[in-house]
Amino acid sequence: MTATPPGTLFTLGMGPGDPELLTLKAARILGTAPVVAYFAKAGQRGHARTIAEGRIGPAAEELRFDYPVTVEIPHTDGRYVDAMAGCYHAAAEAIAARLGQGLDVALLCEGDPFFYGSSMYLFDRLRDRFPMEIVPGVLGMSGCWAQAKLPMTHGDDVLAVVPGTMTAAALADALRGADAAVVMKLGRNLAKVRAVLAALGRAERAVYVERGTMPTARILPLAEVADGAAPYFSMILVPGRQGPR
Ligand SMILES: C[S@@+](CC[C@H](N)C(=O)[O-])C[C@H]1O[C@@H](n2cnc3c(N)ncnc32)[C@H](O)[C@@H]1O
Structure with a gap:
Protein backbone atom coordinates (compact mmCIF):
# COMPACT_ATOMS: atom_id res chain seq x y z
CA MET A 1 0.00 0.00 0.00
CA THR A 2 1.42 3.43 -0.92
CA ALA A 3 1.18 6.23 1.65
CA THR A 4 -1.01 9.23 0.81
CA PRO A 5 1.23 12.12 -0.27
CA PRO A 6 0.91 15.01 2.16
CA GLY A 7 -1.08 18.10 1.34
CA THR A 8 0.58 21.50 0.80
CA LEU A 9 0.18 24.44 3.16
CA PHE A 10 -0.55 27.52 1.01
CA THR A 11 -0.06 30.68 3.05
CA LEU A 12 -2.04 33.35 1.25
CA GLY A 13 -1.43 37.08 1.55
CA MET A 14 -4.95 38.55 1.58
CA GLY A 15 -4.02 42.21 1.12
CA PRO A 16 -4.96 45.22 3.27
CA GLY A 17 -8.75 44.97 3.23
CA ASP A 18 -10.26 45.83 -0.15
CA PRO A 19 -11.11 42.38 -1.64
CA GLU A 20 -10.13 43.68 -5.10
CA LEU A 21 -6.54 43.88 -3.84
CA LEU A 22 -6.37 40.10 -3.53
CA THR A 23 -3.96 38.63 -6.10
CA LEU A 24 -5.26 36.36 -8.86
CA LYS A 25 -3.09 33.57 -7.48
CA ALA A 26 -4.48 33.83 -3.94
CA ALA A 27 -8.05 33.94 -5.29
CA ARG A 28 -7.47 30.83 -7.41
CA ILE A 29 -6.01 28.80 -4.52
CA LEU A 30 -8.70 30.02 -2.13
CA GLY A 31 -11.44 28.83 -4.48
CA THR A 32 -10.12 25.27 -4.71
CA ALA A 33 -8.56 24.56 -1.28
CA PRO A 34 -10.39 21.79 0.59
CA VAL A 35 -9.45 23.40 3.94
CA VAL A 36 -9.31 27.14 4.69
CA ALA A 37 -7.69 28.23 7.97
CA TYR A 38 -7.48 31.64 9.61
CA PHE A 39 -6.93 33.45 12.89
CA ALA A 40 -9.47 35.86 14.33
CA LYS A 41 -10.02 37.91 17.45
CA ALA A 42 -12.56 36.14 19.69
CA GLY A 43 -16.08 37.37 18.93
CA GLN A 44 -15.11 38.91 15.59
CA ARG A 45 -15.34 37.60 12.08
CA GLY A 46 -11.66 37.99 11.34
CA HIS A 47 -10.16 40.46 8.89
CA ALA A 48 -8.63 37.88 6.54
CA ARG A 49 -11.86 35.83 6.55
CA THR A 50 -13.86 38.96 5.73
CA ILE A 51 -11.64 39.62 2.70
CA ALA A 52 -12.16 35.98 1.59
CA GLU A 53 -15.96 36.24 1.62
CA GLY A 54 -17.53 34.72 -1.52
CA ARG A 55 -14.28 33.13 -2.70
CA ILE A 56 -14.10 30.00 -0.53
CA GLY A 57 -15.26 26.78 -2.23
CA PRO A 58 -18.71 25.60 -1.03
CA ALA A 59 -17.39 22.23 0.23
CA ALA A 60 -14.31 23.63 1.99
CA GLU A 61 -13.80 22.97 5.68
CA GLU A 62 -13.14 26.20 7.62
CA LEU A 63 -10.66 26.06 10.49
CA ARG A 64 -10.98 29.11 12.68
CA PHE A 65 -8.44 29.80 15.40
CA ASP A 66 -9.34 32.40 18.04
CA TYR A 67 -6.48 34.44 19.44
CA PRO A 68 -6.51 33.82 23.22
CA VAL A 69 -5.43 37.44 23.84
CA THR A 70 -4.80 40.48 21.65
CA VAL A 71 -4.13 43.75 23.48
CA GLU A 72 -5.30 42.76 26.99
CA ILE A 73 -1.78 41.79 28.15
CA PRO A 74 1.47 43.50 27.04
CA HIS A 75 3.33 41.48 24.37
CA THR A 76 6.37 41.33 26.62
CA ASP A 77 4.43 39.66 29.46
CA GLY A 78 5.22 35.94 29.88
CA ARG A 79 1.50 35.13 30.10
CA TYR A 80 0.96 36.64 26.62
CA VAL A 81 3.88 34.71 25.18
CA ASP A 82 2.68 31.41 26.72
CA ALA A 83 -0.94 31.90 25.63
CA MET A 84 0.06 32.72 22.05
CA ALA A 85 2.54 29.82 21.85
CA GLY A 86 -0.25 27.46 22.96
CA CYS A 87 -2.58 28.89 20.32
CA TYR A 88 0.01 28.58 17.53
CA HIS A 89 0.90 25.05 18.58
CA ALA A 90 -2.76 23.93 18.56
CA ALA A 91 -3.35 25.63 15.18
CA ALA A 92 -0.24 24.03 13.68
CA GLU A 93 -1.32 20.58 14.84
CA ALA A 94 -4.89 21.03 13.53
CA ILE A 95 -3.47 22.01 10.14
CA ALA A 96 -0.88 19.19 10.27
CA ALA A 97 -3.70 16.66 10.76
CA ARG A 98 -5.33 17.79 7.47
CA LEU A 99 -2.03 17.95 5.59
CA GLY A 100 -1.22 14.46 6.84
CA GLN A 101 -4.47 13.22 5.26
CA GLY A 102 -3.30 14.59 1.91
CA LEU A 103 -5.52 17.70 2.04
CA ASP A 104 -4.18 21.07 0.89
CA VAL A 105 -4.75 23.88 3.39
CA ALA A 106 -5.05 27.60 2.53
CA LEU A 107 -3.97 29.71 5.52
CA LEU A 108 -5.26 33.28 5.22
CA CYS A 109 -3.09 36.17 6.35
CA GLU A 110 -3.91 39.86 6.11
CA GLY A 111 -1.50 41.95 4.07
CA ASP A 112 1.66 39.99 3.23
CA PRO A 113 2.24 36.80 5.23
CA PHE A 114 5.95 37.32 5.87
CA PHE A 115 5.58 40.88 7.10
CA TYR A 116 4.64 40.81 10.82
CA GLY A 117 2.20 37.97 10.02
CA SER A 118 1.04 35.35 12.58
CA SER A 119 1.20 32.76 9.81
CA MET A 120 5.00 32.82 10.12
CA TYR A 121 4.69 31.05 13.48
CA LEU A 122 2.84 28.20 11.75
CA PHE A 123 5.34 28.20 8.88
CA ASP A 124 8.18 27.84 11.39
CA ARG A 125 6.41 24.95 13.12
CA LEU A 126 5.49 23.03 9.94
CA ARG A 127 8.15 23.86 7.33
CA ASP A 128 10.21 20.72 7.96
CA ARG A 129 7.18 18.41 7.91
CA PHE A 130 5.08 19.46 4.90
CA PRO A 131 5.38 21.15 1.49
CA MET A 132 4.89 24.92 1.75
CA GLU A 133 3.92 27.63 -0.75
CA ILE A 134 3.77 31.33 0.12
CA VAL A 135 1.64 33.71 -1.94
CA PRO A 136 2.69 37.32 -1.32
CA GLY A 137 0.04 39.94 -0.65
CA VAL A 138 -0.38 43.69 -1.01
CA LEU A 139 1.05 45.11 2.23
CA GLY A 140 -1.20 46.95 4.63
C1 LIG B 1 0.45 42.11 12.83
S1 LIG B 1 0.67 43.44 11.70
C2 LIG B 1 0.23 42.63 10.19
C3 LIG B 1 0.82 43.28 8.96
C4 LIG B 1 0.37 42.63 7.66
N1 LIG B 1 0.90 41.29 7.52
C5 LIG B 1 0.79 43.48 6.45
O1 LIG B 1 1.41 42.95 5.52
O2 LIG B 1 0.43 44.66 6.43
C6 LIG B 1 -0.74 44.41 12.04
C7 LIG B 1 -0.49 45.89 11.86
O3 LIG B 1 -0.47 46.19 10.47
C8 LIG B 1 -0.99 47.47 10.25
N2 LIG B 1 -2.06 47.36 9.22
C9 LIG B 1 -2.23 46.29 8.42
N3 LIG B 1 -3.24 46.51 7.54
C10 LIG B 1 -3.70 47.75 7.80
C11 LIG B 1 -4.74 48.55 7.22
N4 LIG B 1 -5.49 48.09 6.23
N5 LIG B 1 -4.94 49.79 7.72
C12 LIG B 1 -4.18 50.27 8.74
N6 LIG B 1 -3.20 49.55 9.34
C13 LIG B 1 -2.96 48.30 8.87
C14 LIG B 1 -1.49 48.01 11.59
O4 LIG B 1 -0.51 48.89 12.11
C15 LIG B 1 -1.59 46.76 12.42
O5 LIG B 1 -1.40 47.02 13.79
Whole structure:
Protein backbone atom coordinates (compact mmCIF):
# COMPACT_ATOMS: atom_id res chain seq x y z
CA MET A 1 0.00 0.00 0.00
CA THR A 2 1.42 3.43 -0.92
CA ALA A 3 1.18 6.23 1.65
CA THR A 4 -1.01 9.23 0.81
CA PRO A 5 1.23 12.12 -0.27
CA PRO A 6 0.91 15.01 2.16
CA GLY A 7 -1.08 18.10 1.34
CA THR A 8 0.58 21.50 0.80
CA LEU A 9 0.18 24.44 3.16
CA PHE A 10 -0.55 27.52 1.01
CA THR A 11 -0.06 30.68 3.05
CA LEU A 12 -2.04 33.35 1.25
CA GLY A 13 -1.43 37.08 1.55
CA MET A 14 -4.95 38.55 1.58
CA GLY A 15 -4.02 42.21 1.12
CA PRO A 16 -4.96 45.22 3.27
CA GLY A 17 -8.75 44.97 3.23
CA ASP A 18 -10.26 45.83 -0.15
CA PRO A 19 -11.11 42.38 -1.64
CA GLU A 20 -10.13 43.68 -5.10
CA LEU A 21 -6.54 43.88 -3.84
CA LEU A 22 -6.37 40.10 -3.53
CA THR A 23 -3.96 38.63 -6.10
CA LEU A 24 -5.26 36.36 -8.86
CA LYS A 25 -3.09 33.57 -7.48
CA ALA A 26 -4.48 33.83 -3.94
CA ALA A 27 -8.05 33.94 -5.29
CA ARG A 28 -7.47 30.83 -7.41
CA ILE A 29 -6.01 28.80 -4.52
CA LEU A 30 -8.70 30.02 -2.13
CA GLY A 31 -11.44 28.83 -4.48
CA THR A 32 -10.12 25.27 -4.71
CA ALA A 33 -8.56 24.56 -1.28
CA PRO A 34 -10.39 21.79 0.59
CA VAL A 35 -9.45 23.40 3.94
CA VAL A 36 -9.31 27.14 4.69
CA ALA A 37 -7.69 28.23 7.97
CA TYR A 38 -7.48 31.64 9.61
CA PHE A 39 -6.93 33.45 12.89
CA ALA A 40 -9.47 35.86 14.33
CA LYS A 41 -10.02 37.91 17.45
CA ALA A 42 -12.56 36.14 19.69
CA GLY A 43 -16.08 37.37 18.93
CA GLN A 44 -15.11 38.91 15.59
CA ARG A 45 -15.34 37.60 12.08
CA GLY A 46 -11.66 37.99 11.34
CA HIS A 47 -10.16 40.46 8.89
CA ALA A 48 -8.63 37.88 6.54
CA ARG A 49 -11.86 35.83 6.55
CA THR A 50 -13.86 38.96 5.73
CA ILE A 51 -11.64 39.62 2.70
CA ALA A 52 -12.16 35.98 1.59
CA GLU A 53 -15.96 36.24 1.62
CA GLY A 54 -17.53 34.72 -1.52
CA ARG A 55 -14.28 33.13 -2.70
CA ILE A 56 -14.10 30.00 -0.53
CA GLY A 57 -15.26 26.78 -2.23
CA PRO A 58 -18.71 25.60 -1.03
CA ALA A 59 -17.39 22.23 0.23
CA ALA A 60 -14.31 23.63 1.99
CA GLU A 61 -13.80 22.97 5.68
CA GLU A 62 -13.14 26.20 7.62
CA LEU A 63 -10.66 26.06 10.49
CA ARG A 64 -10.98 29.11 12.68
CA PHE A 65 -8.44 29.80 15.40
CA ASP A 66 -9.34 32.40 18.04
CA TYR A 67 -6.48 34.44 19.44
CA PRO A 68 -6.51 33.82 23.22
CA VAL A 69 -5.43 37.44 23.84
CA THR A 70 -4.80 40.48 21.65
CA VAL A 71 -4.13 43.75 23.48
CA GLU A 72 -5.30 42.76 26.99
CA ILE A 73 -1.78 41.79 28.15
CA PRO A 74 1.47 43.50 27.04
CA HIS A 75 3.33 41.48 24.37
CA THR A 76 6.37 41.33 26.62
CA ASP A 77 4.43 39.66 29.46
CA GLY A 78 5.22 35.94 29.88
CA ARG A 79 1.50 35.13 30.10
CA TYR A 80 0.96 36.64 26.62
CA VAL A 81 3.88 34.71 25.18
CA ASP A 82 2.68 31.41 26.72
CA ALA A 83 -0.94 31.90 25.63
CA MET A 84 0.06 32.72 22.05
CA ALA A 85 2.54 29.82 21.85
CA GLY A 86 -0.25 27.46 22.96
CA CYS A 87 -2.58 28.89 20.32
CA TYR A 88 0.01 28.58 17.53
CA HIS A 89 0.90 25.05 18.58
CA ALA A 90 -2.76 23.93 18.56
CA ALA A 91 -3.35 25.63 15.18
CA ALA A 92 -0.24 24.03 13.68
CA GLU A 93 -1.32 20.58 14.84
CA ALA A 94 -4.89 21.03 13.53
CA ILE A 95 -3.47 22.01 10.14
CA ALA A 96 -0.88 19.19 10.27
CA ALA A 97 -3.70 16.66 10.76
CA ARG A 98 -5.33 17.79 7.47
CA LEU A 99 -2.03 17.95 5.59
CA GLY A 100 -1.22 14.46 6.84
CA GLN A 101 -4.47 13.22 5.26
CA GLY A 102 -3.30 14.59 1.91
CA LEU A 103 -5.52 17.70 2.04
CA ASP A 104 -4.18 21.07 0.89
CA VAL A 105 -4.75 23.88 3.39
CA ALA A 106 -5.05 27.60 2.53
CA LEU A 107 -3.97 29.71 5.52
CA LEU A 108 -5.26 33.28 5.22
CA CYS A 109 -3.09 36.17 6.35
CA GLU A 110 -3.91 39.86 6.11
CA GLY A 111 -1.50 41.95 4.07
CA ASP A 112 1.66 39.99 3.23
CA PRO A 113 2.24 36.80 5.23
CA PHE A 114 5.95 37.32 5.87
CA PHE A 115 5.58 40.88 7.10
CA TYR A 116 4.64 40.81 10.82
CA GLY A 117 2.20 37.97 10.02
CA SER A 118 1.04 35.35 12.58
CA SER A 119 1.20 32.76 9.81
CA MET A 120 5.00 32.82 10.12
CA TYR A 121 4.69 31.05 13.48
CA LEU A 122 2.84 28.20 11.75
CA PHE A 123 5.34 28.20 8.88
CA ASP A 124 8.18 27.84 11.39
CA ARG A 125 6.41 24.95 13.12
CA LEU A 126 5.49 23.03 9.94
CA ARG A 127 8.15 23.86 7.33
CA ASP A 128 10.21 20.72 7.96
CA ARG A 129 7.18 18.41 7.91
CA PHE A 130 5.08 19.46 4.90
CA PRO A 131 5.38 21.15 1.49
CA MET A 132 4.89 24.92 1.75
CA GLU A 133 3.92 27.63 -0.75
CA ILE A 134 3.77 31.33 0.12
CA VAL A 135 1.64 33.71 -1.94
CA PRO A 136 2.69 37.32 -1.32
CA GLY A 137 0.04 39.94 -0.65
CA VAL A 138 -0.38 43.69 -1.01
CA LEU A 139 1.05 45.11 2.23
CA GLY A 140 -1.20 46.95 4.63
CA MET A 141 1.12 49.95 4.40
CA SER A 142 1.04 50.08 0.60
CA GLY A 143 -2.77 49.94 0.70
CA CYS A 144 -2.68 52.82 3.20
CA TRP A 145 -0.26 55.09 1.33
CA ALA A 146 -2.08 54.46 -1.96
CA GLN A 147 -5.44 55.38 -0.46
CA ALA A 148 -3.89 58.42 1.28
CA LYS A 149 -2.36 59.46 -2.10
CA LEU A 150 0.96 59.85 -0.32
CA PRO A 151 4.13 59.29 -2.39
CA MET A 152 6.47 57.83 0.24
CA THR A 153 10.03 57.38 -1.00
CA HIS A 154 11.93 59.00 -3.88
CA GLY A 155 15.49 58.52 -5.08
CA ASP A 156 17.77 57.53 -2.23
CA ASP A 157 15.23 58.12 0.56
CA VAL A 158 15.51 55.64 3.41
CA LEU A 159 12.27 54.16 4.76
CA ALA A 160 11.99 52.94 8.36
CA VAL A 161 9.17 50.62 9.37
CA VAL A 162 8.75 50.48 13.13
CA PRO A 163 6.21 49.09 15.60
CA GLY A 164 4.75 51.74 17.91
CA THR A 165 5.28 49.30 20.78
CA MET A 166 9.00 50.24 20.96
CA THR A 167 10.20 52.54 23.72
CA ALA A 168 10.36 56.26 22.90
CA ALA A 169 14.16 56.17 22.90
CA ALA A 170 14.32 53.16 20.55
CA LEU A 171 11.73 54.74 18.24
CA ALA A 172 13.71 57.96 18.07
CA ASP A 173 16.91 56.04 17.28
CA ALA A 174 15.22 54.07 14.50
CA LEU A 175 13.53 57.10 12.95
CA ARG A 176 16.42 59.56 13.19
CA GLY A 177 18.31 58.06 10.24
CA ALA A 178 15.28 57.65 7.99
CA ASP A 179 13.66 60.10 5.55
CA ALA A 180 10.30 58.34 5.47
CA ALA A 181 8.61 56.20 8.10
CA VAL A 182 5.74 53.84 8.73
CA VAL A 183 4.70 53.36 12.35
CA MET A 184 2.56 50.28 12.81
CA LYS A 185 0.83 48.73 15.84
CA LEU A 186 -0.31 52.03 17.33
CA GLY A 187 -2.90 50.92 19.90
CA ARG A 188 -2.20 52.75 23.15
CA ASN A 189 1.10 54.11 21.81
CA LEU A 190 -0.27 57.03 19.81
CA ALA A 191 0.73 59.79 22.26
CA LYS A 192 4.26 58.37 22.63
CA VAL A 193 4.72 58.07 18.85
CA ARG A 194 3.40 61.60 18.30
CA ALA A 195 5.84 63.00 20.88
CA VAL A 196 8.79 61.23 19.24
CA LEU A 197 7.80 62.46 15.75
CA ALA A 198 7.37 66.00 17.09
CA ALA A 199 10.80 65.91 18.75
CA LEU A 200 12.33 64.86 15.41
CA GLY A 201 10.42 67.55 13.49
CA ARG A 202 8.38 64.95 11.55
CA ALA A 203 4.93 65.33 13.13
CA GLU A 204 3.73 68.06 10.75
CA ARG A 205 3.79 65.91 7.64
CA ALA A 206 2.64 62.72 9.36
CA VAL A 207 -0.63 61.18 8.20
CA TYR A 208 -2.79 58.80 10.23
CA VAL A 209 -4.59 55.99 8.38
CA GLU A 210 -7.19 53.82 10.08
CA ARG A 211 -8.60 50.68 8.40
CA GLY A 212 -6.91 51.55 5.11
CA THR A 213 -8.80 50.36 1.97
CA MET A 214 -11.71 49.07 4.07
CA PRO A 215 -15.21 50.62 3.81
CA THR A 216 -14.71 52.40 7.18
CA ALA A 217 -11.27 53.87 6.33
CA ARG A 218 -10.27 57.18 7.99
CA ILE A 219 -7.35 59.26 6.74
CA LEU A 220 -6.33 62.40 8.66
CA PRO A 221 -3.29 64.58 9.28
CA LEU A 222 -1.81 63.25 12.54
CA ALA A 223 -2.31 66.72 14.02
CA GLU A 224 -6.10 66.23 13.79
CA VAL A 225 -6.13 62.88 15.62
CA ALA A 226 -6.84 62.92 19.35
CA ASP A 227 -4.54 60.97 21.69
CA GLY A 228 -6.06 57.79 23.08
CA ALA A 229 -6.25 54.20 21.92
CA ALA A 230 -6.04 53.78 18.14
CA PRO A 231 -7.77 50.77 16.57
CA TYR A 232 -5.73 47.67 15.72
CA PHE A 233 -5.77 48.48 12.00
CA SER A 234 -4.12 51.89 12.08
CA MET A 235 -0.73 53.31 11.21
CA ILE A 236 1.13 56.58 10.80
CA LEU A 237 2.83 57.41 7.50
CA VAL A 238 5.60 59.97 7.26
CA PRO A 239 6.52 60.64 3.62
CA GLY A 240 10.12 61.28 2.67
CA ARG A 241 11.40 63.82 0.13
CA GLN A 242 8.67 66.23 -0.93
CA GLY A 243 7.77 67.88 -4.22
CA PRO A 244 8.93 67.67 -7.85
CA ARG A 245 12.60 67.54 -8.85
C1 LIG B 1 0.45 42.11 12.83
S1 LIG B 1 0.67 43.44 11.70
C2 LIG B 1 0.23 42.63 10.19
C3 LIG B 1 0.82 43.28 8.96
C4 LIG B 1 0.37 42.63 7.66
N1 LIG B 1 0.90 41.29 7.52
C5 LIG B 1 0.79 43.48 6.45
O1 LIG B 1 1.41 42.95 5.52
O2 LIG B 1 0.43 44.66 6.43
C6 LIG B 1 -0.74 44.41 12.04
C7 LIG B 1 -0.49 45.89 11.86
O3 LIG B 1 -0.47 46.19 10.47
C8 LIG B 1 -0.99 47.47 10.25
N2 LIG B 1 -2.06 47.36 9.22
C9 LIG B 1 -2.23 46.29 8.42
N3 LIG B 1 -3.24 46.51 7.54
C10 LIG B 1 -3.70 47.75 7.80
C11 LIG B 1 -4.74 48.55 7.22
N4 LIG B 1 -5.49 48.09 6.23
N5 LIG B 1 -4.94 49.79 7.72
C12 LIG B 1 -4.18 50.27 8.74
N6 LIG B 1 -3.20 49.55 9.34
C13 LIG B 1 -2.96 48.30 8.87
C14 LIG B 1 -1.49 48.01 11.59
O4 LIG B 1 -0.51 48.89 12.11
C15 LIG B 1 -1.59 46.76 12.42
O5 LIG B 1 -1.40 47.02 13.79
